[in-house]
Amino acid sequence: MYQARKHIYIAYTGGTIGMMTSAKGGLTPQPGMLEDKLRSLPEFTRKDMPEFTLHEYPTLLDSSDMSPQHWGIIAADILANYAKYDGFVVLHGTDTMAYTASALSFMLPDLGKPVIVTGSQIPLTALRSDGHDNLLNALYLAAYHPCAEVGLFFNHKLLRGNRSTKVNTSGFDAFDSPNCEPLFRVGIDVEPVLPALRSLHAMQPEWQPVQNRAVAIMTLYPGMDFSLAQHLLEQDLDGLILQTFGAGNAPQQPEFLAALQRACERDIVAVNHTQCLRGSVNMGGYAGGNALRDCGLVSAVDMTLEATLTKLHVLLSRPGDKKSVAAMARRQMEKPLCGELTE
Incomplete structure (x- = not known):
């Protein structure tokens, strides 16, 4: 046939x-x-x-x-x-x-x-x-x-x-x-090898628009000048990706942690992303991760940096005032939307 x-x-x-x-x-x-x-x-x-x-x-x-x-x-x-x-x-x-x-x-x-x-x-x-x-x-x-x-x-x-x-x-x-x-x-x-996320279908997919939001990426390193970090955190950001050590740890430097907390209180969505290629963020494992959770950071879990950045852009592009959008984005960042992280 x-x-x-x-x-x-x-x-x-x-x-x-x-x-x-x-x-x-x-x-x-x-x-x-x-x-x-x-x-x-x-x-x-x-x-x-x-x-x-x-x-x-x-x-x-x-x-x-x-x-x-x-x-x-x-x-x-x-x-x-x-x-x-x-x-x-x-x-x-x-x-x-x-x-x-x-x-x-x-x-x-x-x-x-x-x-x-x-x-x-x-x-x-x-x-x-x-x-x-x-x-x-x-x-x-x-x-x-x-x-x-x-x-x-x-x-x-x-x-x-x-x-x-x-x-x-x-x-x-x-x-x-x-x-x-x-x-x-x-x-x-x-x-x-890996099953697809969903079955094939012919229906027109929904479109989630994306806009260029003010998202910064900050990489931690030994000997970092935290006054530079504090200056970045004082800017008018929508989101921040903090590239942390190991399982999501950061130095317990009081001024830096205070600046992170103030940024989160200003509805900047701050995400803890490990610098490691493999593995997941665990902010409950060490004091350095606990401190970030207490400041208001959410976990990127085991997402790539590319997925973390683009997911944050898409979530921050949804309609609403800054406070409500930030609250939604914090909830959604730790949840799998389309296979991007391991539950």
């Missing part, structure tokens, strides 16, 4: 995958090149591969220039084309790919179709490009092994988008999911 080929929408936002070496020697985006290259490769147009429509964004971005505004543009693009396609692939630069994958998961929380973010370390036109396998497999998985959530595909693994983080600047194994198994491993076989 004839079965229609799946049709996947590719949102090409920029990144190394579509770049070429310029006359000056650096890599630069080449408008129009990527689709021509894909159409010339027979493996992308085989009958056992899905059809694809590639939408090249008018301005191709280096991912270092990504912002919450761009996350909104990508989410709106997916929603505008949601009914027409079986799945979506977002081509993106690697530097902030995990931020965008995390943001999309919170902005489109009840997806019924796959959205896979991918890219490459070497341009598609170059010898030994990893972009070929990454894009081919992303298209194949979106069509024939669809997960109703946002994923990030790189180096033979489909990771949950809001569990992914960049761990290697130059290797093909650029991304990992330290506190969560991958959704799929792709080798000789396509091996499902």
Whole structure:
């Protein structure tokens, strides 16, 4: 019996995958090149591969220039084309790919179709490009092994988008999911590992808008000048991510703790995030963590920094006065919304 080929929408936002070496020697985006290259490769147009429509964004971005505004543009693009396609692939630069994958998961929380973010370390036109396998497999998985959530595909693994983080600047194994198994491993076989968050469905997903809120990230280190920290905490912030030691500990420096407490009392949502790649925040384990809980900080649990930042942006973008939004965000930060943390 004839079965229609799946049709996947590719949102090409920029990144190394579509770049070429310029006359000056650096890599630069080449408008129009990527689709021509894909159409010339027979493996992308085989009958056992899905059809694809590639939408090249008018301005191709280096991912270092990504912002919450761009996350909104990508989410709106997916929603505008949601009914027409079986799945979506977002081509993106690697530097902030995990931020965008995390943001999309919170902005489109009840997806019924796959959205896979991918890219490459070497341009598609170059010898030994990893972009070929990454894009081919992303298209194949979106069509024939669809997960109703946002994923990030790189180096033979489909990771949950809001569990992914960049761990290697130059290797093909650029991304990992330290506190969560991958959704799929792709080798000789396509091996499902982690169940998808929800069942596939065709209903239009709800959109959670995001705005660029005043969120700061403060990393603790030995010998820190706490007067600088106090100055930051006196600013008109909406949120703060405190990068702490170990299981969520900080120096018990009285002036610093007092400044943190005053910030929380001003409805700044302060989140305790460990600097460790693996493991979880536990503010009940040591005095240094207890003190932060007493100041009003909430736990990032075992979220990546990318998920913590984007989740905070999305929550702080919800309507309401600052006090009520802050109270809601504090409650929601410690709860799993779309698989981003371990209960």
